[in-house]
Amino acid sequence: MAAHQEKKVAQERKHKNTQNDIQTSQGQWGRAWEVDWFSLASILFLLLFAPLIVYYFIMSCDQYQCSLTQPLIDLLTGNKHLSDIWNKTPTLTYRAAGIYSLWVTFQVVLYMCIPDFCHKFLPGYVGGVQEGAVTPAGVVNKYQINGLQAWIITHVLWFANAYYFHFFSPTIIFDNWIPLLWCANILGYAVSTFAMIKGYLFPTNAKDCKFTGNFFYDYMMGIEFNPRIGEWFDFKLFFNGRPGIVAWTLINLSYAAKQQELYGQVTNSMILVNVLQGIYVLDFFWNEAWYLKTIDICHDHFGWYLGWGDCVWLPYLYTLQGLYLVYHPVQLCTANAVGILTLGLLGYYIFRATNHQKDLFRRTNGNCRIWGRKPEYIECSYTSVDGTKYYSKLMTSGFWGWARHFNYTGDLMGSLAYCLACGFEHILPYFYIIYMTILLTHRCIRDEHRCFSKYGKDWKHYTAAVPYRLLPGIF
Ligand code: NDP
8 A cells, every 4th residue: 555655646746757857858858949039030030031032143143144243233223113123023923833833743753653663772871660769758650762763753744845845845843943942932821821720729749839919020930840741651751752852853953954055065064063062962861860960851841931931942043053053154164164073072971970970979988989989978868848958968978079961061161162063253153152141150059059958068079079160170
């Protein structure tokens, strides 16, 4: 009887602790519960201006040979009115709507209906069903990793239809670029709005939802952590990887084809952009299982930021260099081309090696070798919503001992290489490096804020051991 009483008291105590832990961890780990005025102002700015920025860049190329200043000069001097620019902008067409619907449907079919076979014959490739990280509610989701296969099938069909069967022209994307922009916007807004409604009405996992009470913040940053339809259609994995990133290389190929059509040749700068960005895209799909452990999947909720961003921002602004080169076919001298290629490849090596080191370290729980030695690390712990305590490790050797985000540094070097390939005549192709610098610096700060909330004093020990963020000795 006494034993029974003791057990009951212990159970009640455990329940109380769990409730406290729920409040503590839900309140601290993951995206914010409360919105400060700066976040709100930034969000309103982005909601209002990000679609305009995309339109402005694409319109500048279409109507002003990629000059960013000329449209403004025309408007300020009264040479042109907004309505003149708008009236010259191609509208949504049935053809573009058809192409886009077919494209998205095809990517859904590849994602949902063809289980991965690449891992069966490609040594070292991790595909098929894989597990994601533990969510704040303590859930571990399963994902069907088949992006590499989707990329290969899509590209084989592209080449076959564009160059062998002549079913469509390889310039089809460039030729419909602005009408396709309207389609991408429709999908981006539709999916973000659907995700918001779903978060309220039928969330996949209610415990992993967050509501701030601020409509704009919730719409932008998302309510649901991992919205899904059925068991396998994961919004984050699908929208980030396909249609956006599969399209990236096709868009660049379409730009190269347009150069060929207009000038009778493809410049070395266009080849460089295609090759360097192609490596980046292929790397993404080769390492799609690793991607499950990145911030996008592990920490971000699915809202307009990811939904609209993946449908519009990524395919339209990450491909600006190729678009620019259609209007300005830059032929680089050999020394410049080799220098840019070296910078791009070095950046890629740092990016990949740093990410690989962390992945290996985490997968083996530190039982591996980094640069020929056993890795050094700091032990840390955190608590999930259900009160379970987890243990983790933060590596302090290899590239992770040089800076806390040396993977971002490599990414920035690669990004700079794409821009440099376009020469120095216009600022437009440099948007990417400016944007990536802001994105990754902000991401660094955001991630560190989250890690501090998650790990507390253990994170402080880590930042004392590795004091710099991106550049050892500087920042
Ligand atoms: P990271 O891969 O750097 O992941 C950060 C997480 O890793 C932290 O939240 C923490 O998670 C864990 N971590 C941090 N420090 C350590 C350490 N020392 N040892 C072990 N684990 C650690 O960041 P991202 O997910 O942002 O980026 C992944 C890659 O994607 C980067 O290379 C980035 O450049 C690229 N990227 C590209 C973008 C693009 O638009 N082209 C956009 C964003 C990213 P935990 O909670 O598990 O401890």
